[in-house]
Amino acid sequence: MPRQVLVIGEALVDEFHDGPVAGGAPFNVARSLAALGAPVRFVSRIGAGDAAGRVVEASAARFGLDPQGLQRDAQRATGRVTVHEDAAGHRFEIHADAAWDHLDAADPGDAGLVYFGTLAQRHAVSRAAVRATVKRAHGVKLLDLNLRPGTDTPELAAESLMLADWVKLNEDELARLLAWFEPDLSALMARFGLRRLVLTRGAAGYALHGMGGELLAQGQGAAQPALVDSVGAGDAFTALLLAGLALGCELGATLELANRYAAMICGVRGPLPADPVKLSPWREALHALPPGGPT
Incomplete structure (x- = not known):
């Protein structure tokens, strides 16, 4: 039977120069999981009735993500991120004291997989809520180590890593941990x-290491000749990996498909295509993967 994925963390709006786009790494992951046909429950907090919150709600509905886990905050607004774009890439200005900073803990239920990150732990209230939820969960816990200013301390990294069974990170983040x-x-x-x-590893691909650090799998980067931006590429990789784990797919094939899915996301504006129908071929490819053993 498929395992449910519990995703907990920030839902927000990325403000690009040409308009707002719903974002937040956990929200990106959760929407992909829903569109890919994996069982997912998303827990976050948005403002009660503000414009950015309506953008989040509309995007959840568009991708088939159940909104029941979205808490509403009457005092604080939905999270916002100003995206500064230049020739060197993107710089994210994440505005403080958002609704998701005041997240309530959730019952993890029978989730077989749990996704959590570090950014959602920047405030004491949400930090306590995320950790309480993760500690109560019995499933495999995957940490997305997203070292942004304000959540890039060794203390927060260590405390989060101690809760995790799996960790997903990039080369810069691994260098900092070492x-x-x-x-x-x-x-x-x-x-x-x-x-x-x-x-x-971005354009260089990916690697999977097991206990003891041994290399279990690796792959080269997938080509994207029509690069638009890299926003959400890592989230896309994580989402398809979690979807494969939830559905019991063979791990090597799942990783290879996740690599190509992340490259596809680099060819669209923002973390997901505007039209979820464009994800249908990826859903079909995921569900056609061979079954795998325990992970």
Whole structure:
């Protein structure tokens, strides 16, 4: 039977120069999971009745994501991020004291997989809520280590890693962990009891490491000749990986498809295509993957 994925964290609006786009890494992951046909429950908090909250709600509906886990805050507004774009890439200005900073803890139920990140833990209230929810969960816990200013401390990273079974990060984030905690991958994974480490390397592809740091799988980057932006590419990779795990797909094939899915997202504006119908071929490809063993 498929395992439900519990996704907890921020839902917000990314403000590009040409208009707002619903975003937030957990929300990106949850919408992809819903569109890909994986069982998902999303827990976040938005403003009660503000314009940005309506953008979030409309996007959830468009991608078939159940909105029941969206808490409404009467005092604080939906989260906003100003995206500054230049030749060097994107710089994100994440505005403070948003509704998701005051998230209430949730009952994880029988979730077989749990996704959580570090950005949603920037405020004491949401930090306590995320950790209480994750600690109560019995499923496999995947940490998306998203080291943004304000949540890029060794203390927060260590406390989050101790809750996780899997961690997904990029090369810069891995370098920081090795500098903070242990000089090699094997020692780092042993220190935090990590079962798997998923390393995304952008155009260079990905790698999967197991306990002891051994390399279990790797793949080259997938070409994207019509690059628009890289916003949400890592979230797309994570979403398809979680979807494959939820559906019991073979891990190597899942990772390869996740790599191509992330490259596709680099060819659209923002973290997901405006029309969810464009994800239908990816849903079909995911559900056609061969079954795999325990992970």
